[in-house]
Amino acid sequence: MNTALSFSIAALAGLATWSFTEYCMHRFLGHACKGRNHFSREHLAHHTDPGYFAPTWQKALFGLACVLTIVGVGQALLGFAIALSYASGFGLSYGFYEWLHRRIHTHAPRNWYGKMVRKHHLSHHFTDARQCHGVTSRVWDRVFGTHRPVDKVRVPRKLATQWMVTDGGEMIENFSQSYVLVGRKR
Numbered sequence: 001m002n003t004a005l006s007f008s009i010a011a012l013a014g015l016a017t018w019s020f021t022e023y024c025m026h027r028f029l030g031h032a033c034k035g036r037n038h039f040s041r042e043h044l045a046h047h048t049d050p051g052y053f054a055p056t057w058q059k060a061l062f063g064l065a066c067v068l069t070i071v072g073v074g075q076a077l078l079g080f081a082i083a084l085s086y087a088s089g090f091g092l093s094y095g096f097y098e099w100l101h102r103r104i105h106t107h108a109p110r111n112w113y114g115k116m117v118r119k120h121h122l123s124h125h126f127t128d129a130r131q132c133h134g135v136t137s138r139v140w141d142r143v144f145g146t147h148r149p150v151d152k153v154r155v156p157r158k159l160a161t162q163w164m165v166t167d168g169g170e171m172i173e174n175f176s177q178s179y180v181l182v183g184r185k186r
């Protein structure tokens, strides 16, 4: 097989591995462990306050440890270059996940993908935390039967993300097809 193709396939495999890891970490390590590990406690704190995110240095350290471990183990099995390509696919998609998760909570969607991932993730936050574990995609939720589409996500007024409400705290018309505010005004 030509070298560039091998590297591309390895990078795509790394991306797919992160995607699956993202689902499993969130569902099993985050929610099923109910606060019995550090990741779970940080994640549940994010559910209590969706504006809270674990410190960036912890996320960077986790990403770096994964990449170095993958390269370390992978080079013995597949050679350094393939292991590095695989680790790059994994590491870059992990970085994209962290960036996207924060953007979901802080910035309005700008395209079909942005709308889709926001509705999916905010449904996880506000409809049922046992469903919709994927953040960058819905693929694994479909595979494992945890995809629960809702017509409109019922967002508690006090937890509404800034981008979906006006200064007066009302739902912006553009987003009213996917979200509805519930609960009393402050």
Ligand SMILES: [Zn+2]
Pocket: 046, 050, 101, 105, 121, 125
């Ligand atoms: Zn979130």
Ligand SMILES: [Zn+2]
Pocket: 026, 030, 031, 043, 047, 124, 129
């Ligand atoms: Zn969660």
